[in-house]
Amino acid sequence: MKKAKRFLTGLLSAALALSLCAMPAMAADDSGTTTTTPPTANPVWTETEGSITIHKYEWNETNRGPATGEPEDAGSLPSNGKGETPTPLAGATFTVYQVKNAEDLKKYYDGKDVAWPTSWEDYAEPDTTTGGYKLKSDVTATVTEVDSKTTDTSGVVKFEELPLGLYLVLETETPDSVKTACEPFFVSVPMTKVSTDTNGGLTDWLYDVHVFPKNSTAYGQAVLQKVGKQSGTNPEVTTMQGYKFKLYKKNDDGTWTWIEKKPANGVDNAGEWLDAANKTGVLTTGDDGKISVSGLTKGVYAFVETEVNANDGYILDSGIAYVFKIGDNGEMVAATESDIEGAQKPETSVKSFDTTAFSGAQVKVKNYKPDFKKEITGKKDADYGIGDDVPYTLTVNVPENVAKLKTFTVSDEMNSDQLVVNSDIDVKGKVGEAEETTFKEGTEYTLTITNAEGKSGFTIAFATDKIAAYAGGTITITYTAKLQDGASVGAVGNVNSADLKYSKKTNITTTEEDPPYDIHDEAVVYTFKTGILKQNEDGEPLKDVEFTLYKKYDAEKDTMNKNGTVKFMGADKTLLTPEEAAAKKLNDTVSDEPKWFAVMDLKTEADGKAVAKGLPTGEYKLVETKTHKGYNLLTGPVDANLTLDYTTAWSDTKTFDSNTGELIKHDYNNTVVKNGDTPYSYAEIVIINRKGFNLPTTGGFGTLLFSGIGVLLVVAGVGVLLSLKKKNRT
Secondary structure, three states, rough: OHHHHHHHOOOOOOOOOOOOOOEEEEOHHHHHHOOOOOOOOOOOOOOEEEEEEEOOEOOOOOHHOOOOOOOOOOOOOOOOOOOOOEOOOOOOOOEEEEEEHHHHHHHHOOOOOOOOOOOEEEEHEEEEOOOEEOOOOOHHHOOOEEEEEEOOOOEEEEEEEEEOEEEEEEEEEOOOOEEOOOOOEEEEEEEEEEOOOOOOOEEEEOOOEEOOOOEEEOEEEEEEEEEEEEOOOOOOOOOOOEEEEEEEEEOOOOOOOOOOOOOEEEEOOOOEEOOOOEOOOOEEOOOOOOOEEEEEOOOEEEEEEEEEOOOOOOEEEOOEEEEEEOOOOOOOOEEEHHHOOOOOOOOOOOOOOOOOEOOOOOOOEEEOOEEEEEEEEEOOOEEEOOOOOEEEEEEEEEOOOOHHHEEEEEEEEEEEOEEEEOOOOOEEEEOOOOEEEOOOOOOOEEEEEEOOEEEEEEEEEOOOOOOOHHHHOOOEEEEEEOOOOOOOOOOOOOHHHHEEEEEEOOOOOOOOOOEEEEEEEEEEOEEEEEEEEEEEOOEEEEOEEOOOOOOEEOOOOOEEEEOOOOEEEEEEEEEEHHHHHHHHHOOOOOOOOOOEEEEEEEOOOOOOOOEEEOOOOOOOOEEEEOOOEEOOOOOOOEOOOOOOEEEEEEOOOOOOOOOOOEOOOOOOEEEEEEOEEOOOOOOOOEEEEEEEOOOOOOOOOOHHEEEEEEHHHHHHHHHHHHHHHHHOOO
16 A cells, blocks of 8 residues: 555656646645655545645746655745746746546545546647647547636636546646746646644645646747838938837737737736837837847737938938747747738838848847939039020939828929020939939929019929839939029029929828928029229220220130030130131130120220129120220220139038928028129229320312422422532632
């Protein structure tokens, strides 16, 4: 009999030994004394029911206990031998099955012949769906399921009012923090314990059994790297501070739970806030553009962007859920399409899942923004003559997600008394090394011309779905604007501004809630003047003196037509021949190389002034063609050079205004113009004409008078000669 009892005790001990992730069942009474002594024969049970209380704990490297453990007081914690307290584990579901009834158990204790389990593997097998264990299908008819319960935050679950017998306990579902479920184990109700009465060595029975299975847990860390990409050749930016995200975890039914807090006792969202400082579950990128979340249980997760730093101008793309996984050992790994198959969207704004953003142990999330500039083709500022067609170029670097934007519009505006846009607007697109193609008006964009209320300009609204092929490429808009008579002359520029407006976020289907981002850029065109003040030697103005203004041809600035004429101030000018230029003394000799052409004719007013207004810089000369009555023509040309240097001062900002969404790339401030080292200021060229003799005409009265005087002089001379000869003879 004693041999049978020892065999029973050994069998129970072996069955309850659960290595690292499953400790043995341990019986305890209120006094804390436990048994390893077998019961006596013919057990006498005073109760017909009992209970099994399960205490579930995390059991990792830092708080590891012995493989066998020891029985403890009911509800108390086991010791790991280091003075450390294991962490209770919530969320573990246990299912209890009755394998043998009271009669079978009594027979077994009494050493009688009865069929008895030899291993839990005869009854259970791993459940790949839940991560726990399940009953084998061929034994379901031989056992009775009692109940399934899940541990609370204290890690405890209790099965009460159990009929006496032998029970199989399965951990059928595990929390996500658990690496592997603890192995199944058998528990007999009642169990034996050592009695402390005067009959020491005899046995007593424990009807309320406590077991302490443990799990090895793993928690992972998720890292998000925020990257900014401005279209064009601009490098990626990683110092993306102030971008906000939510972290979601997929549930078994395909729904998602917003993870606002860290796990506690193995349960998600039961610990401290992810952003403990602000007590919120919204995550914000730091100076390095990163978000790091530790203590995550295994499962499928997704980051969803909720807010961008408005000062950067990047487009918010809340329509993408960036999916990854925390594996069984806490490692961050890539998710697969099967992980999100049939999954619902975490938020209504989400339109798609991205499993490709995970790379190098982090999720890399890119935001895009366009770039934009306005130029007087090739320059930020230039000088032209009134009547000239000033060529402009607008360059747009298209963001990669342009197809998701509601607004992508370019507008250009100028004062119509200074500049008026022509109808030669041309829109082209290019991607990579492909050939540039011309956009179709009415299909890929809509053009609106504005020429009213003192303004001239246009607006181009792009159909973003039609220009998706140019994502990451370039759009170039070219046009000309005619410089008007009312243009500002001198050191005040004629400003022409342009704006690119684009949506702050993607997937807008109705009216935008916020005004779009606005990249504002400007270019400025200058024009100058030269003039004369015609006076006599007494400082009196001379009226109706006529001049022709000539300009030396500049191959870098002046436009040569195919027919050899020069396009200047809206008209075709004919170059002088070398002989003509030499005759007018514009060149010293016929062989001199400089080429000249007439710009305009000038005529002095009553104040003696004549002004040539609206000229580009260059070398000019004035040739007098008609002078005031009684005055001589100038013998050569007068220099009227406008060889000026000008420097434009711009006001600009490097960030977007968080209120208006505007970024000013160039905002015209002022201009410094110099003539060499001397600051430029307009002053007339003072030209003094002097009176000359009134030369008579051939055959007139004047000719007879001069002839008579000549005869008298000859006669007088002859008389003097004869007188001298007579004196010499005497």
